[in-house]
Amino acid sequence: MRRFSQNRQDILDCLAGTDTHPTAEWVYARLKPTHPSLSLATVYRNLTQLKNDGLISSMGVVQGQERFDGNCTSHAHAVCVQCGRMVDVPGFIIPPDMLDSVREATGYKLSGAGLQFTGLCEECQKKES
Amino acid sequence: MRRFSQNRQDILDCLAGTDTHPTAEWVYARLKPTHPSLSLATVYRNLTQLKNDGLISSMGVVQGQERFDGNCTSHAHAVCVQCGRMVDVPGFIIPPDMLDSVREATGYKLSGAGLQFTGLCEECQKKES
DNA sequence: TCCTTGTTGATAATGATTATCATTTACAAG
């Protein structure tokens, strides 16, 4: 028997409605005004669950905090090493035959792939001067 | 004035002498027998410093622990989502013109790129059955 | 209604990493 609580739905909607690749804290802060009784633990719990169910994905840990993404299609990202801003990079898709060759080279049973670029975002470049 | 302490050198050598992409704890455990007075804090400090100096690189956080690599040349990795085992995947180099197109698309001043595959390593595949 | 099971909020616990601080070390100048 599956249940999909209102909180879980709202957390999912929150992720779907942003392209900032937010942290758990960010989601919590965003929902708190409209969900006064929401607990941070509930956000963590539901993010973990949504991730396990494949409805959201994790973009890894940036500056100590895990970043989530409602967009589960394979796409590349650029991360600012200064402020942590993370943006999508369109147009980079890992071709299936590349996965095959990696499978062969490593023996791993692959389930995902990620391409990530690091650097300074435009705002942080300005601050450098 | 630069100083390159014996500890720092040994930590660097330790990373250069393995392909396991180890954690700070792993390096500490590896060095402790031959460096009885070594402190875990010293390992963390030197890893951070070596990373800032570009002598080693970080492969990101896997299962809550940062993974380091003495190999600074750009290469892809495969990570086991079960046990965290991380292996090199030879033959994947990000071409410079790809960096240029990402630079243009995002406005980021890029400094690095990483390609990472996730899945189950051979050992963990066996355990599944 | 009763029972089972998922969910929640509050909060304590965990654990990797970082900060602190007094002490020691390396090296250069006198």
Place this chain on the structure above:
DNA sequence: CTTGTAAATGATAATCATTATCAACAAGGA
């Protein structure tokens, strides 16, 4: 050699994101 200075160290406390705990609650199904 002695002294000054800045880096390095070991021990340990502090930080902080994430997890675990637990009692209370809610949603169905029988």
